[in-house]
Amino acid sequence: MIEFNHVSKIYGTVTALDDVSFTVGAGSVTGFLGPNGAGKSTALRILVGLARPSSGSATVLGLPYAEMAGPALRVGTLLDAGARHPGRTGREVLTLGAMTLGLPRTRVGEVLDLVGLTERESRRTVGGYSLGMRQRLGIAHALLGGPEVLVLDEPANGLDPQGIHWMRRLLRDLADAGCAVLLSSHLLHEVEQVADRIVMIGRGRVLAQGTVDELSRGRGLEETFLELTAHEDRRSTGAGAFPGTDAGRGAA
Template sequence: MIEVINLTKTHGAITAVDQVSFMAPAGSVTGLLGPNGAGKSSVMRIICDLDRADSGTATVCGRRYREHPFPMRVIGAQFEGSGAHPSRRAIDHLRWITRVNRLPGTRITEVLELVDLQPRDWKRRVREYSLGMQQRLGIAVALLGNPDVVIVDEPANGLDPIGMQWLRGLLTGLARDGKTVLMSSHLMSETEIIADRVVLMDRSRVIGEGLVNNLVQVHGSLEQAFFTHLEQSRQMRMRTGAHQ
């Protein structure tokens, strides 16, 4: 489970995350949904201790990321493609990570097959990979420790229609196995298919959240639900600004 409480993060005069709170339960896919620049990646980076919040807390399975003795066995995260050096072979990248994190080497083949990278590609340099293949390699890294919590940032970037179908099956399958899955996306129709629940974000704030089925039942689609909440949020900001 992931629990985020009143997270705030600023970069100088820019507020990247503004009093964000939500919970991502085990056994479900939770989507952080919003346009580019909404603050989704910033929240995820704080959860994974890649960035530090000015205030608020973010815990995974009851602890901060850095408090877990072997974090990759609890939390697996994928940001911006593979994270591998372009000149490194994919299999060597995974070998290095398993050794550093004291993970079993047998897990390497398992995750490469799980993300559907073909054996002929395992020894290719990462610079030879397409964007979609790099996304798959990044997800393989996230799954190396067989973690209870999986965090993926815009995982659909670079994937073709076959890759998108594979991604749906992978993430929903992880949730069925009891894992907590948190994914960010700006693709509303795809998120409607994959996610069980969503946290709607705009301009660094949460503007709404709920079960996808409930939101679709009320608004007709997840896209319409987002824009309804967006309009309500912006009207609220205008009224608040007028009263100050």
């Protein structure tokens, strides 16, 4: 349902993304894992049409996002929970979204319930929200249209352990209901807990992808992650240099 097809992005002399290809299928939670600055956010911005790839293409539900007529009804997106007008209430943020998408106002209350923001909290301005509350608000916004595809950039940032537990169950249930979820994170343990497939990225390149088990190779995901991110400079061949790292490619 999400497809990156040889996506590269070059800013001047810096290659932010280098031939990124992977897919996310319906009913799965895919973790997009990489250190800070690896190109995760750039890739997600390209996916939802906020940036253009230098070459290659990214599609959602078979189309480039920006070419869908009403994309936000089918694709829920949270790119930066902090990017809100501080003077707007949480409820107002959701109301604007619901109005834009032509949804009944009752939907605002529904998504607030889903993410566990209380009536009272929803009437406060976002400027006074903690990062965790902003993340919940952002996830509520992404869920407004009842999407088939969810794209979340670092959604667990600022969530407390309870919040992470809650999000894990939320995403699991959405995936079980057929949703395709792509979430990025630089924190291995978060991703390990939530995702059933993982795409590892470093310096703009996909280093490995597969299920958590495949990537662990019997010694733990962390080992693989550290090894791949440490060696990526010296590697001359493709991802196949590490046996098994390519096992999940195309499986979605």
